[in-house]
Amino acid sequence: MKLPSLRRARPTELPGVTGVVRLDRRTKNLTKRLKPGEIAVIDHVDLDRVSAEALVDCRVAAVVNVADSISGRYPNLGPEILVEAGIPLVDGVGREVFSILHEGEQVRLDDATLYRGHEAVAKGMAQDSKSVAELMDDARSGLSAQLEAFTANTLEYLRREKDLLLDGVGVPAIHTPMEGKHVLIVVRGYDYREDLVALKPYIREYRPVLIGVDGGADALVENGFVPDLILGDMDSVKDETLKCGAEVVVHAYRDGRAPGAERLERLGVESIEFPATGTSEDIAMLLADSKGASLIVAVGTHNSLVEFLDKGRPGMASTFITRLRVGAKLVDAKGVSRLYRSRVSTFQVVALMAAGLFAVGVAMVAIGADDVVWSILRARWGDFVYWIRELFT
Known part of the structure; x- marks a missing residue:
């Protein structure tokens, strides 16, 4: 076998x-x-x-x-x-x-x-x-207990920071001018990438003061902008961004401790301290408001109860009060990328312009254009091709 x-x-x-x-x-x-x-x-x-x-x-x-x-x-x-x-x-x-x-x-x-x-x-x-x-x-089913805690934290924040909220006591002097200007505050939060891209035309047209809150400063740089001011704990922003030339404000505790200041000192970056409770996005809004900003546009910030709780911090109650303080100056850019998209695509614009140039060329042949006219058309065509290349780069 x-x-x-x-x-x-x-x-x-x-x-x-x-x-x-x-x-x-x-x-x-x-x-x-x-x-x-x-x-x-x-x-x-x-x-x-x-x-x-x-x-x-x-x-x-x-x-x-x-x-x-x-x-x-x-x-x-x-x-x-x-x-x-x-x-x-x-x-x-x-x-x-x-x-x-x-x-x-x-x-x-x-x-x-x-x-x-x-x-x-x-x-x-x-x-x-x-x-x-x-x-x-x-x-x-646990939301009711969280709402009670949120309410208690809100009252505690009001008690601690009433002078800052009502009279601006404790806001540091800064060099970045904001009086009568638009201020764009970028926080690395919900939908910040999409909304920042959607706001590029607004930024180019209105030239707002750009404030990056911690990692929000990196988001501005990634989109081709240089922040005017960087504010936060300095624990989630790149070294290169901190050295971009922006004014730097360190969020410090009320007792004067500012852990982020040590990192800036090692990097040789000068900074100003802003002692306050609450979150860095809160004091960015309060800073812009106290310095006379005419409009505050917020990208990536928190604006709903679910978002406040999802942040997982008792201090998020301060954001609720800060929004009440800033009031009508504040425009939330959250979701603008989903609210509006251009109905005319870049491809459609290019196709329309190409069709127009083709029609002009046919007309020139029909009327027997001379060499001078053709040389002008070739130059314009070269300009058009260069514009297309710039558009996609």
């Missing part, structure tokens, strides 16, 4: 998602160094929308959260964004993973378990569209 020949089995790839691991307890710091295909390990209770969108933009292979992405306090928006983008999300693996894993190691995520080689180092709960929807439904 002839025995069947034995073939050596080819090694098969291990199941799950494999990639280099990056770890950071602050998500916004982690997104600065994440590369496509890597696995992000974060410590982020109630993952907010802005952080989730940043992770999606980094094109991570998976997200492992040592905390609960949805704690149930309120319906936060981040987990749904990750799941809809097809990015695996695992929750509650435990904070000890930060001491077990080292950045740059090769890891594998399979069935809610994180492996280093063949060793299982952490296990959590995998989230999908169904589980996220169920958790969001449960979280909506």
Whole structure:
């Protein structure tokens, strides 16, 4: 009897998602160094929308959260964004993973378990569209408690900052003139990229004073603009942007501590301190208002209760009061990219102009134009081609 020949089995790839691991307890710091295909390990209770969108933009292979992405306090928006983008999300693996894993190691995520080689180092709960929807439904029942806390924080902010809000006490002297001018404040928040692109014609026509709040200054630079003033904690803006020549205002605590000032000192960048509670976007609005801005256009800022809660900070109550203080001066640019898009595309404009030039050429042939006329037409054609090239570059 002839025995069947034995073939050596080819090694098969291990199941799950494999990639280099990056770890950071602050998500916004982690997104600065994440590369496509890597696995992000974060410590982020109630993952907010802005952080989730940043992770999606980094094109991570998976997200492992040592905390609960949805704690149930309120319906936060981040987990749904990750799941809809097809990015695996695992929750509650435990904070000890930060001491077990080292950045740059090769890891594998399979069935809610994180492996280093063949060793299982952490296990959590995998989230999908169904589980996220169920958790969001449960979280909506906790909104009443969050509203009570929000109200209490609002009253506390009013008590602490009544002099700043009512009389502008504590606003520093700055060099950037704003009296009677439009001021555009850019925060790296919801839809800031799309809205900033949509506002380019407005910026070119009205030449507003450009204020970048932390990473919002980078957004201005990325779109070809140089900020006039950079304001914030200085924890999420690039070194090159800080050195662009803009005036820099550091958001400091009421007790005088300004962690961002140390970084600026190392970079050799002069700055002015603005001690105040609340968020950096709040004091940017209060600064523009106190310096006489005629109009304040806000990009990427928070303007609804869901957004205030989704930010995950008790201090977001200050943003609500600040908006009441600034009043009619404030124009929110949120969603302008979805509200208006030009009905005439660039291609249609080019096609129309090409058709017009063709018609002129036919007319010249018909009337027997001389060499001088043709040389003029060739020169105009050259100008047209140059304009088209500039349009697309």
